[in-house]
Amino acid sequence: MSESGIESVLTENRSFEAPAAFAKAARVKSLGEYEALYRRADEDPDGYWSEVASELHWHAPWSSLRSGVFPDCTWFDGGETNLAFNCLDAQIAKGLGDKTAILFEGEPGDQQSISFSELRAKVCQCANALLDLGVAKGDRVAIYMPMIPEAAIAMLACARIGAVHSVVFGGFSAGALADRILDAGIETVITADGGWRRGSVLELKKNVDDALVTAPVKRVLVVKRCANPVSWQEGRDHWWHDRVDAASSEHQAPALEAEHPLFILYTSGTTGKPKGIVHTTGGYMVGAYQSTKLVFDLKDDDIFWCTADVGWITGHSYVVYGALLNGTTTLVYEGAPNHPQPDRFWELIAKHKATILYTAPTAIRAFMRWGDEWPNKHDLSSLRLLGTVGEPINPSAWMWYREVIGGERCPIVDTWWQTETGSIMLSPLPGAIATKPGSCTRPLPGVSAKIVDKQGVECAANVGGFLVIDKPWPSMLRTINGDHDRFVQTYFGEIEGKYFAGDGARRDPDGYFWVMGRVDDVINVSGHRLSTMEVESALVSHPKVAEAAVVAKPDELKGQAIVAFVTPMKGEKGSSALSAELRQHVVTQIGALARPEEIHFADALPKTRSGKIMRRLLRDLASGNTTAGDVSTLEDASILTTLAAQYGDEE
Numbered sequence: 038m039s040e041s042g043i044e045s046v047l048t049e050n051r052s053f054e055a056p057a058a059f060a061k062a063a064r065v066k067s068l069g070e071y072e073a074l075y076r077r078a079d080e081d082p083d084g085y086w087s088e089v090a091s092e093l094h095w096h097a098p099w100s101s102l103r104s105g106v107f108p109d110c111t112w113f114d115g116g117e118t119n120l121a122f123n124c125l126d127a128q129i130a131k132g133l134g135d136k137t138a139i140l141f142e143g144e145p146g147d148q149q150s151i152s153f154s155e156l157r158a159k160v161c162q163c164a165n166a167l168l169d170l171g172v173a174k175g176d177r178v179a180i181y182m183p184m185i186p187e188a189a190i191a192m193l194a195c196a197r198i199g200a201v202h203s204v205v206f207g208g209f210s211a212g213a214l215a216d217r218i219l220d221a222g223i224e225t226v227i228t229a230d231g232g233w234r235r236g237s238v239l240e241l242k243k244n245v246d247d248a249l250v251t252a253p254v255k256r257v258l259v260v261k262r263c264a265n266p267v268s269w270q271e272g273r274d275h276w277w278h279d280r281v282d283a284a285s286s287e288h289q290a291p292a293l294e295a296e297h298p299l300f301i302l303y304t305s306g307t308t309g310k311p312k313g314i315v316h317t318t319g320g321y322m323v324g325a326y327q328s329t330k331l332v333f334d335l336k337d338d339d340i341f342w343c344t345a346d347v348g349w350i351t352g353h354s355y356v357v358y359g360a361l362l363n364g365t366t367t368l369v370y371e372g373a374p375n376h377p378q379p380d381r382f383w384e385l386i387a388k389h390k391a392t393i394l395y396t397a398p399t400a401i402r403a404f405m406r407w408g409d410e411w412p413n414k415h416d417l418s419s420l421r422l423l424g425t426v427g428e429p430i431n432p433s434a435w436m437w438y439r440e441v442i443g444g445e446r447c448p449i450v451d452t453w454w455q456t457e458t459g460s461i462m463l464s465p466l467p468g469a470i471a472t473k474p475g476s477c478t479r480p481l482p483g484v485s486a487k488i489v490d491k492q493g494v495e496c497a498a499n500v501g502g503f504l505v506i507d508k509p510w511p512s513m514l515r516t517i518n519g520d521h522d523r524f525v526q527t528y529f530g531e532i533e534g535k536y537f538a539g540d541g542a543r544r545d546p547d548g549y550f551w552v553m554g555r556v557d558d559v560i561n562v563s564g565h566r567l568s569t570m571e572v573e574s575a576l577v578s579h580p581k582v583a584e585a586a587v588v589a590k591p592d593e594l595k596g597q598a599i600v601a602f603v604t605p606m607k608g609e610k611g612s613s614a615l616s617a618e619l620r621q622h623v624v625t626q627i628g629a630l631a632r633p634e635e636i637h638f639a640d641a642l643p644k645t646r647s648g649k650i651m652r653r654l655l656r657d658l659a660s661g662n663t664t665a666g667d668v669s670t671l672e673d674a675s676i677l678t679t680l681a682a683q684y685g686d687e688e
């Protein structure tokens with residue numbers, strides 16, 4: 038859908054300027070200003086980044102701004118800083134102590150407004166509690182939480198003491214949590230007795246207990262959120278209200294080296310094993326700070342609502358760190374967008390007077406489907422800027438967002454970036470860059486993005502190629518936890534001397550980027566990144582499955598949907614009961630986000646003579662395309678025919 042939609046807009050080439058008043062008040066006010074800033078950052082990256090970094094607090098100055106070349110770059114060497122200090126103490130020192138830092142609403146409707154001073158006190162208490170429990174600098178801490186203030190407090194407390202956090206999205210299963218605990222060498226888990234989701238309790242502590250059977254840790258800190266019964270292991274499990282609330286609210290933020298690891302966040306690659314993306318303190322801080330400021334054109338009185346969960350990079354960089362680093366009030370909502378009714382988001386915006394909404398295309402498409410009457414019931418006039426992230430946005434969803442939510446007055450920033458990039462790479466600077474529906478427009482100052490062919494040669498305008506970044510940037514990932522070779526190979530092994538993002542894209546004659554989607558086996562379901570191999574591994578771990586191949590098919594709502602082709606074990610037969618069992622098995626292995634939309638059974642899967650599953654054919658099949666291209670390498674073309682016929686019948 039996205040590709041053909043984008044094509045039609047390319048032809049149409051509609052573009053929207055920000056309203057004059059918006060541009061006049063913007064930090065970067067015109068295309069000319071953007072281009073001058075871009076050129077400046079490109080010609081003198083050291084000067085540019087050193088100016089940006091100087092707006093933050095450093096316990097000790099860096100001696101070298103940037104060292105090394107791809108893939109092994111470091112930033113701000115010799116510098117010492119503390120991210121939590123910059124988010125809290127530095128804001129308080131600027132006079133923002135009484136300003137609201139976190140505006141929270143739980144799904145049941147409970148609310149909290151936490152000022153920067155109060156947040157600092159809570160973070161210090163949590164930091165002291167962690168230290169008391171024996172957590173030290175460099176130790177790894179998993180955070181498996183609902184979207185409640187304690188999630189941000191736990192992240193900030195880890196950052197404050199130099200413990201490396203690894204936030205695991207609450208929708209991941211116990212099995213997925215266990216894998217991450219083992220890979221990251223986690224000794225401490227911070228969780229909650231549960232979280233609210235569509236009126237039910239998400240059993241987080243129970244999942245932790247299940248995960249710890251195979252992946253034991255030393256300690257578990259548990260927030261009481263839902264007051265539901267949980268099992269308890271004395272000596273290992275500790276209540277947050279006993280430990281944190283009793284701790285001192287004073288804590289001196291230590292100076293941490295700029296390259297001290299800040300967090301590990303797992304994301305899917307092309308193999309069955311998720312990658313632990315490692316980000317470090319100084320560079321990540323500078324990237325999150327600058328991108329939030331420029332892309333969202335922050336003002337002192339903004340109420341910034343990024344709807345992502347902290348379990349994803351967007352939640353890290355824009356719910357928590359980027360917002361707080363800029364002294365901005367961040368709105369945090371715990372629950373589902375349609376609970377109790379499909380207007381929960383619009384009610385929240387009207388109630389809390391949110392000025393910026395940053396969400397995913399999938400959510401926008403769902404809102405469209407639910408109908409205009411829901412947003413129309415509410416006063417959305419506080420909004421001044423809209424953003425999207427996570428997947429290509431189809432132009433009709435973009436136009437709906439602009440008209441129905443933005444009242445045609447709010448610019449839309451379509452932001453392209455990745456877990457690996459740490460912060461936004463491509464996006465309009467609202468006020469300066471006219472937007473086109475479906476395009477993430479231009480690179481941020483300091484970001485050198487290109488579209489190249491396999492040989493690394495830049496493509497001509499409107500010719501599709503690979504999206505690469507060809508110069509280092511501060512918030513780039515530094516490695517994959519425990520597998521530096523995989524890091525080098527994955528990101529720098531494809532196109533000589535350049536970071537290859539995994540996305541296909543093109544650039545139009547105005548220099549605008551149009552990201553089409555992944556060119557590898559990574560799929561994007563509702564903005565959630567998954568690997569086909571990961572789902573295949575989950576399927577083949579079921580005793581009744583001999584072989585499985587997973588592909589994505591375009592889906593109007595989710596962007597992509599998962600389609601699995603499964604060969605049952607000898608003696609087993611494909612049936613709707615087995616299909617249901619396998620779908621549940623994937624949920625248990627990974628989480629509900631990976632549940633296949635369709636499962637098709639086949640006696641064999643189409644393979645090349647060398648034994649490789651021909652995914653391209655399966656993709657075509659799943660998408661309802663007639664198979665194009667060369668099938669002569671098929672070992673047994675009749676398998677495909679059988680499969681196609683069967684697929685057609687089931688449709």
Ligand code: PRX
Nearest residue numbers: 426427428429451452453454455456552566
């Ligand atoms: O394919 C691109 C898509 O999401 C991938 C990154 O996923 P993840 O690391 O989970 O981070 C998502 C949030 C930053 C990219 O490789 N993607 C992200 N933003 C966009 C996008 N595709 C098109 N347009 C975007 N704005």
